[in-house]
Amino acid sequence: MIRLAPIPAGLPATVPFVGPETLERQSGRPFAARLGANENGFGPSPRAVAAMQAAVGExxxxxxxxxxxxxxALAAHHGVRPENIIVGEGIDGLLGLLVRLTVAPGDVVVTSDGAYPTFNFHVTGFGGALDKVPYHKDAEDPQALLDRARKTGARLVYLANPDNPMGSWHEGAVIEAMLDRMPADCLLVLDEAYAEFAPAGAIPTIAPDDPRVIRMRTFSKAYGMAGARVGYAIGHPDLIAAFDRVRNHFGMNRISQIGALAALADRDWLAQIVARVAAARDRIAALGAENQLTALPSATNFVALDTHRDGAFARRLVDALAGQGVFVRMPGVAPLNRCIRVSCAPGAELDILAEALPRALSAL
Amino acid sequence: MIRLAPIPAGLPATVPFVGPETLERQSGRPFAARLGANENGFGPSPRAVAAMQAAVGExxxxxxxxxxxxxxALAAHHGVRPENIIVGEGIDGLLGLLVRLTVAPGDVVVTSDGAYPTFNFHVTGFGGALDKVPYHKDAEDPQALLDRARKTGARLVYLANPDNPMGSWHEGAVIEAMLDRMPADCLLVLDEAYAEFAPAGAIPTIAPDDPRVIRMRTFSKAYGMAGARVGYAIGHPDLIAAFDRVRNHFGMNRISQIGALAALADRDWLAQIVARVAAARDRIAALGAENQLTALPSATNFVALDTHRDGAFARRLVDALAGQGVFVRMPGVAPLNRCIRVSCAPGAELDILAEALPRALSAL
Known part of the structure; x- marks a missing residue:
């Protein structure tokens, strides 16, 4: 009765992520601790809050x-030209536009098995062919990604550094060396959503006009503005300009633009957040250790806790924690899915986790 | 150096609309009256403002x-099921998703020559072939659209009712009759962005599960929340569900969701806005008449003022008004472009227009 175009007609009706609000409606009660979406409960800069509240009237x-x-402001902050920057509705929105710009139906895109599902959603959504390589020691594997890209003639290679969902990272020099070995006509999509949490050495030095890579950044994580939907990409001016051909030109929220500008300017707040997140990582690791779960090293605002069991066990633990009012998520594929993924949060929420975790484990 | 996929590689680098901020930067001074984008300077409900300010902290x-x-809430408001409604980032965003869902490269899409350029941007952007019929007596022409759709085997027919940029409208019965004559496998995109301003008789009675049409509504116009980017579509559940295959699932701004919910509930405010807009239409018409410009009848929050000259004259008038600090726009194609388009606004801004208009005209 409803006729769709061939590509969307062949897409699955599934949804990449179920939101916590949906889970809350299913269970009939709100989560007491929201630790599943790598949101930043420390919140945005008070200056950003004030700027957004003032912007509401307009x-x-x-x-x-x-x-x-x-x-x-972003260009000045990164020491690049404005022509190197495109602002969009979060990294998710920018990834969708990037795939649309670069991937024709049937083109191969290489990523890691277990890496960001929303990127895969966009690739499949535009008819691209996903080709996945396994993680190596809980990290994305640059050499394997490159080898696979060369073998398949891939148009895009996706790498998140630091990585989600494991929290692992590579030194910037590894990314720089990866760029030098990129196959011709292949673009590296470097997702740096968690860059502000990473050690300085993990951020590669890349010329802003380098045509081999596009970097993705966001105000959703360290800046604490996930609900405002502001991301940006840094890349070659020709690629950045191409976004204008397809993007929703009036798609940016006015309040969010103003809030992001204020958030970017408040470097002190960002430094405090990074320190608080580091402390929260340590506390989550300690809570894990008290419960025979091992924290993986993390350069992000979340910690993967290794259950030393399998995906079925981790799934039951995630569900048991939900039953205790704690929202966490877990990686989607083996062997990553032996872990649960816990987002950093203020002390009160981690107190709830501290009570819930032993109860959930003992209930299994 | 940068390799784009074939469809985006063939797209023009032009931008559908230049924003007033860009014009302000070019001229070096802000507009005193912002009457060009059919924004609603009367603003959102105070209850929506309060809800959004409270939501900033989260x-x-x-x-x-x-x-x-x-x-x-929208389903209850319209007397339909939630399965008939998809919320998105403004009508612009939803139109893009709809075109992606229904138009394969080369598919024909019929619209009116001079109708909404952003819809055309999306059609071209996904490789669709636009086919345009002329306006008839400054209104979109349902019979001509239908004839053309049948002749071309069109997948989509776009009609805005009330129309932008002319402000004209058809009776709901005309739209209902149009539906009954739609060719098979062709979907009517009924853009009702200005519906709240229209006389009740202009809104057709359409069964929510009617598979021949999708209706687009927005919080940008009567609800005064253009910068919040909230639109929605009403249609057959199968078509509505298909949006989940391609939309940016976490694309909605949290503050905007909360604001729109509060705005929808404040029916008194909406009624006041509709009355103030009607009064502003009358005043713009009177200002036009004082300056030998004839207001076209309007069922929207703007008025097309006929200069009784040509597009070149209207362009000079738009530019002269900008020189007087007044932002207005004009239709893009002849013969519509003999008019300028002035958005309804509070009295202080129309006072500025009242001073600027005779000066701008005498300067030509």
Missing amino acids: VWKYGDPTSFDLTQ | VWKYGDPTSFDLTQ
Whole structure:
């Protein structure tokens, strides 16, 4: 009765992630600790909060379709030109546009088995052919990604550094060496959503006009503004300009543009957040250890806790924690899915985790 | 150096609309009256403002990917089921998703020459072939659209009712009759962005499960929340469900979801806005008449003022008004482009227009 175009007609009706609100409605009660989506419960800069509250009264105006002020500020912050930056509705939105720009139906895209599902959703959604290589020692494997890309003639290679869902990372020099070995006509999609939490050495030095890579950044994690939907990409001006051919020009929320600008300027707050997140990582690791779960090293705002069992056990633990009012998630594929993934959060929420975790484990 | 997929590689680098902020930066001074984008300067409901300000502190959370509460409220408001409603990032975002879902490269899409350029941007952007019929007496022409759709085997026919940029409208019965004559396998995209301003008789009675049509609504116009980016579509559950295959599931701004819910509930405010907009339409018409410009009848929050000259004259008038600090726009094609398009606004902004218009005209 409803006729879809061939590519969408062949897509599954599944949804990449179920949101915590849906789980809350199913269980009939709200989560006491929201530790599943790598949100940042320490929240945005008070200056960003104030700027957004002040901006609400002018929400009758469309946002600036060029995100001019924010783009200028981001360029200055990164020491690049505004032509190297495109602001969009979160990394998710930018990934979708990037795939649309670069992947024709049937083109191969290489990623890691267990890496970001939303990227895969976009690749499949535009008719691309996903080709996955396994993680190596709980980290994405640059050499395997490159080998596979060369073998398949891939258009894109996706790498998150630091990685989600394991929290692992590579030194910047590894990424730089990877770039030098990229096959011709293949673009590296370097997802740096968690970059602000990483040690300085994990961030590669890349010329902003390097045509072999596009870097993705976000205000959803360290800046604590997931619900505002602001991300940006840094890349070659020709690639950045191409986003204008397909993006929703008036898609940016005006309040979010203003909030992100204020958040970017508050470097003290960011430094405090990074320190609080590091302390929360340590506490989550300690809570894990008290319960025979081993924290993997993390350069992000979450910790993968190794259950030393299998995916079925981890799934039961995630469900048991939900039953205790704690929202966490877990990796989607073996062997990563022997872990549960716990987001960093303020002390009160980790107190709830501390009570819930032994109860959940003993109930299994 | 940068390799794009074939469809985006063939797209023009042009941008559908230049925003007022860009014009302000070019001229070096802000507009005194912002009357060009059919924004609603009367602003959102104070209850929506309060709800959004309260929501800012929780912007560290992603929005609910299902927009559950807003979808439920919209369904109740329209007397349809939640399965008939999809919430998205403005009508612009939803139009892009709809085209992606239904238009394969080369498929024909019929619209009116001079109708909404952003819809055309999406059609071209996904490789669709636009086929345009002329306006008839400054209104979109249902019979001509149908004839053309049948002749071309079109997948989509776009009609805005009320129309932008002319402000004209058809009776609901005309739209209902149009549906009964739709060719097989062709979907009517009924853009009702301005529906709240229209006389009741202009809104067709359509069964929510009618598979021949999808209706688009927005919080950007009557609800005064353009910068919040909230739109929704009403249609057959199978078509609505298909959006889940391609949409950015975590794309909705959390503050906007909460604001739209509060705005929808404040029916008194909406009624006041509709009355103030009607009064502003009358005042714009009177201002036009004082300056030998004839207001076209409008069922929207803007007025097309006929200059009785040509597009070149109207362009000079738009530019002269900008020089006087007044932002207005004009239709893009002849013969519509003999008009300028002035958005309804509070009295202070129309006072500025009243001063600027005779000066701008005398300068030509």
